[in-house]
Amino acid sequence: MAAHSSLPSAVRNAVRRLRPILGDRLVTTSDPGYESTRRLWNAAVTTRPAVIARCLDADDVRTVVRTARDCGVPLSVRAGGHDWAGRALRPGGLALDLTGMNQVTVARDSATAIVAGGATAADLLAAAQPYGLVTATGVVRAVGMAGLTMAGGYGPLCGRYGLALDNLLGAELVLADGQQVTASPDDDAELYWALRGGGGNFGVVTSLRYRLHPLRTVLAGMILFPVEQARSVLASYRNFLPRCPDELTVMAGFLPGPQGQPVLFLAPSWSGRDLGAGERAVARLVAFGRPVTAQVGPMPYGDALGMFDGGMLPGNQYLLRTRWLADLSEPAVEVLLDAATEASSPYSALAVHHFHGAATRVGRTETAFGLRHDHLLVEVIAVWPPGEPVAAHRHWADRCSARLAPFALPGGYPNLLAPDEPERIRLAYGPNYPRLLAAKRRYDPDNVFGSAVPTLPRISGPRARTRSIG
Template sequence: MIEDPAPANSIVEAHRALLYLMSPRRIHVPGPGYADSIALWNGAVQRRPAIVVSCNLTEDVVAAVRVAREFGLPLSVRGRGHDYAGRALVDGGMTLDLRPMFGVRVDLEAGTAEVGGGASANDLLAAAGEHGLVAATGTIGAVGVAGLTLGGGYGPLAGKVGLAADNLLAAEVVMADGSVVRTDAERDPDLLWALRGGGGNFGVVTSMTVRLHAVPAVVTGMVLFPWKQAAQVLERVREAQYDAPDELTIQTGAITAPDGSPALLVLPTWCGDVATGTDSAGPVMALGRLGDPLFLQLDAVPYAATVAGRDAMFPDGRHVVIRTRSVPELTDDVIAIVDRFGGELPTPLSGLSLHHFHGAAARVAPADTAFVLRSPHLMTETIGVWAAGEDGGNAHRWAEATSEALAEQALPGGYVNLLGPDAIDQIPHAYGENLPRLQWIKAAVDPDGVFSGTPLPLATTT
């Protein structure tokens, strides 16, 4: 596996080769403009590639992969750069920046979209929305579609349409040897299986075909409760999640209220009949009566608008640490842990989110995709955030302590898109019984370990 930074002479030769193959304006090395080329969502990341290649076409990716392999440069792939662990960049190696490849083409007859490897959820939803359609995405619009999908892709529509990975139908992939493969259910189906939750470990996904869905509007918004009511409200959320139809996903979390105090966020998304969603006697509006809310706003809105609207909550450049665990449900013990640590947010920007997994996503057989955890559960996302120039020690300690407390209640493994390389107790279990098949595919398509987008334990030989 290529891990160490390349020697200086190899970097020089690789740079020279790239200049011969493509425009110098698409090749960034330390100097003017370099800082912008390596800026990520998580401002705490300090990795510095020797070369950043801005890729416009699949041919650019092919050329860059071949040059990196020829001169022994470690390689990374950047979609939108939202991975908190900074794996979009590689120290002393070559980063392929796919952001120029953000195009989306909708096929109305097929009910699908062809999505560039650098497209964001906002790009996809804007194109689909022109036709009254939506796609399975996460909660934030600036996140890349490819990265989200390859790791699984929790999102507000998962109860009705499944994970983002479940909606991946085909992909164009540049492999470790520079060849281009088109995978779907008929061609290279093992590779497609691996891409549906196995992470960015098998090649560079330059485009993907995803299924679209007719959802003219969703009923969503937020309900904020004072933290003193958190345990009581979460007990009632537990009951609502037990009975939730596929159309209703109920995300909860701890955030800072406008007055600076901790507050419990209840964030429902209803993607069924709008009249039912806005009915005061329906399951969505009932969530506002779980306690005495500080704030309540639930309306019918286009899905694309609500996803894009959350981007302001997570701007680029803040410093972030994330820990994740998956718990089967809101047990009394889990509620007690959330009540404790959610009431002790280390900074006003930090938060604790519980993503609701149920319905259609939970009815996929574990062996049908690389994403293995298919029983109903809550994926917890503990987010410690601090501003540049501030000491992030408290945020780190709080995130670690929260994760350790949840570990005793958690299922093995965790969500690979949020598992950092130091999650050594979780990574071996992240893929469950699907790990041997993933390792076999990895050995077949990338025996030298060129790609390591998300954690994937390597097979051992004796």
């Protein structure tokens, strides 16, 4: 124990209890491999937990949760680890690492998949592709399915199949007191409701069951326009979106271009059976301007997600801001265009996600997710290489967000809101917020999962004991 003598006594006690069970899968600051185990994709996150527990199954998770609670050590959960703010790690705490739990089992007959808590979109799609099946995901393959799903899941299939959380049929999770429970329509429907939008505030999800859909290929790709055409192209885009069928979801935004000039992109995804109809829709998008390039074609859905993998390179530093817009008004376009041309870094980007179709036909109170009418989600993505001061990049992102605020809807996407934006988190859930807080009080009265995404406030009032379910 000499190597651990500098650790606080609570952490030392936790290490004593966990080392015989986890062996070298328990990593402290003095152990080999700590730095690589601690590292997240966002190099701006430098948080150092005191100990990291690399779990392989639900029994490991139960043991770690109980130990952290008994010893009084702050707990955090790392699944995909793609929260930009780094809430997967707590300073001096115990990080429960699920990245080794990435198994996926596909049941072709029922068109469902059981996905372990640490699996990414890439893991799920790779397992489902041989059967010609998919489910709704985000736009990047490396993102963990659990974190993405529990707070939302905007992506290329939003119009046809809804958000990722709309395809969640059930989940197994470990509660704050170490109980393993099931959340589904038949096994604690209230917890199932809260998980679909309320994030990781209620427990550690060890497995998720998804509805799958037959879809071997999508018509997808990228259409790039010079920045000088941005106003006219985005005006056409704005007018086009209300007429989009469910099968067509079109993302837009600005990416770094040659000679330091940004380029405007449209990224269509057609998931319908009629390929000809998709090609005609894409031709209309191309005709919005005079594109520099238009590379759109049939491909497996997983390959379509690969288009954005390059924008999430580990080692760079990231800071995100987000706004919800009812539509892409002319003033909002001006704000985005100014931000694109005045970016503090040649690596930064702006993304506009398209929410429509099937995602809007879920009742506002059917899940915890709070915004169910047509809208656009704006991501302001500041990216810079290690070693640069953050101030200029933070100013750029904050300025863009502040200038969009007068045109924005209340709240914002919970998966992207910062931990220090509690009022916007409250507004994001609208009338669902009181019910969500009641679920937090019921399932995690002591705020064991206080670093979850989104960050719900500490609940005061009578403690409610969790109960055995299922």
